[in-house]
Amino acid sequence: MLFTSYEFLGFLLVVFIMYYLLPGRAQWSFLLIASYAFYFMADPRYLIFIAITTVSTYLAAKAISDKKQSFDIWFKEHKKEMEKEERKAAKAKEHANEKKIFLCCLLFNLGILAVTKYTNFTISNINSIIGAFGNQGTLSFVDLIIPMGISFYTFQSMGYLIDVYNGKFEAQKNPFKFALFVSFFPQLVQGPISRYADLSQTLFEEHRFDWKTVSFGLERIMWGFFKKLVIADRILVAVQAIIASPDTYNGFYAFAGAMFYALELYADFTGGIDITIGVAETMGIKVTENFRRPYFSKNIKEYWNRWHITMGTWFTDYIFYPISASQFMMKLSKKSRARLGNNLGKRVPVYLSSFIVWFTTGIWHGASWNFIVWGLGNFVVIMISQELEPFYRWFHSKVKVDGTFGWKLFQIIRTVLIMSSLRMFDCYRDVPLTFKMFGSIFTKSSLSQLNADAFISMGLESYDYAVVFIGMLVLVAVSLVQRSGSVREKIAAKAAPVRFIAWYGLFMATLIFGAYGIGYSASQFIYNQF
């Protein structure tokens, strides 16, 4: 059920009405039923997968939590009777027991993710290797279903498990509440990857109908639809045309395609998240923000702190830090410092941890080499950027441009260009072709390519480009206003006619200029596939 489908809007309306008609104590239970119904409507078989992840994670987390509590009580009682070494041994034994449960659950669930998403990718690579050695035999691909949103709910569940294992909070005792945390329908298909500590604060609470909350939620939904339907789905036609015909659309067109895709992806993904957050907000539930005006970032590191924030922090907290602080890395750090010197040696574990994070980030996005190369491309750019820090400092000591508007603008444009270039791996989904197209920007671009007819031949008319351009200006304007606080709050503070014009205008613009309905093919949100 696409977010932009009538079915979803109808489903949402029913859920919303029922939610506020029901007594407060029944609201979260109803949301669980609604979430499972939502998932069931996508494909009944998906329910098996999400149920397995839910049950296994719930049981493991509860077992770990119970063991921690029992141990704490026992330890307090017997602490004084034990020597320091005995206390240490008891703790270590307890930790080892918990670790067994933790690892079993973690590997089991990541195993499901790996098998469903990466089996055919693995087979494809094995076949390539077999072929490279001149053997004829190949392994057959397997027909596996990939449950909708499996990457998102698996990561969300594993984040919860890790937090319980690390003692950040006690496990949720009610299995149905935990099931709702895993399956909450607005964020099931494309995130954000919520943390239990954040989402649980409002997910299980009773919520009374509050006009301001509901209207703010609706406004957010409307904004999401504007981005998705007016901008993303309209420019999508040109993006698809450029990608589909690399022989025709190379050189400057490849550059234009990368720029169009940057706009499409932003409008699509942030639009989807706006709808997610808005839907939750109408029911009084607060979902973590996933974007903070990423295209205003001045460098790649900052960009990744502002783009798909919940994914970035997940990888940082649950992969980068644990790997960096692991015993293996400590030993490696020691060895590398001893052999390569302090300056170079200390970089080895950091680089290795970053490499693993970016490799994982890449493969999380999709089971293909283009995503892996995209992830490693990010790694390379970030590492080069870090290595160039001394040069930047030297440059700014000589050239006093830092902090000026022009320099900031340069940094923003540079970041957008680098990120758009890397995203070409996502566009073409073919590593050699991506390099070829990227190269063509420098070798085949010509002024003759700058003609309107060529852009019209991509399937959009001049008025379509005008709509996209105006839509983009609106996005930029809203982002600029947003820097000093919530746009919705600012509009809410205005006089009634201004509020009406703003929201009714947005509604009508989406209704009229949106690329939806007959004549437009319904387009998935790009991040649904992850």
Place this chain on the structure above:
Amino acid sequence: MKKLLAIILTIFIAVAGLAFATKLLEPKYMSGVLEGAMIEEYYDDPTDHNVVFIGDCELYENVSPVYLWENFGINSYIRGSAQQLIWQSYYLAEETIKKEHPDIIVFNVLSMKYNEPQKEAYNRMTIDGMKWSSSKIGSINASMTEEEHFIDYVFPLLRYHRRWSDLDSDDLTYLGHRDKITFNGYYMRVDVKPAENIPEGKPLADYQFGSNAYTYLDKLTKLCKDNDVQLILVKAPTLYPYWYSQWEEQIVDYAAANDLPYINFLDLQDEMGIDWNEDTYDGGLHLNLAGAEKMSQYFGKVLSEEFKVPDRRGEAELDSYWKLVSDRYNAEIERQNTNLKLYGTVHGPEENQ
């Protein structure tokens, strides 16, 4: 109180804005493709009809109600639209019977060849013009293709929003009204394009009419019998689309089994005097005015003599109504003939063909 007024005003402006946008963006069918405006015109006719023709272009381009009135005093109307499917005809018949109870309904059987919804554009041209009723809802539900949604019919803006880039002066001119484009449902063409090289029908894998088509033919038969309306099945005399003998047999059998009159005008071409060099404007697909009047002459006689349809000339209300229609009819003949002379086509230079 002030707050309540503000809320009411806000709702009013919001609804008015949506209504205006809908009116502006919905297709007007006043030039180029005119067929989309046909169904709606029926509601402007205040008279009670003795005969209502229901079907596709084989009726609305081949029978002239003006001719039937002027020569036989038959008060008739054609409720037809492009590629009108049998379930759409059924629901139009249902609506017609509820509204005015005619003596006779004439149904053209060509649409029996379609067993499933076909094209969204044709659906819209037939259904959009209907007034909201259970018949319209039934017609929508029966007609929708996979890509369609019921809500798009309820709120046409959801369907026609993309027309913002196609808006022209017609959309402003016809914002609140429509010109008449038919003459009691008849779509007139005076030009001639002889029928040459009419292809034979290609062999079909299956000549059996579909079960869905039969279901609606049964429903139409029952509807007419239950309401004491004489149903006449006809096949228009046009040469293409090809009418297979296997189809003919099924209709003959059906008519006999249900005690319905069936007239295949293809077999009556000579009696009617149809000349395919003169009486068609598109090479045999449809009759032109000359051909339609020949068919109307023959059919009018059948309706008057065999089905005893009364001559209502002399009823003041009808006379005044038909005078207006006849005047428009004659003016249109004049206009098309003038255009033919001046431009070689019935369309004037101002018309979007």
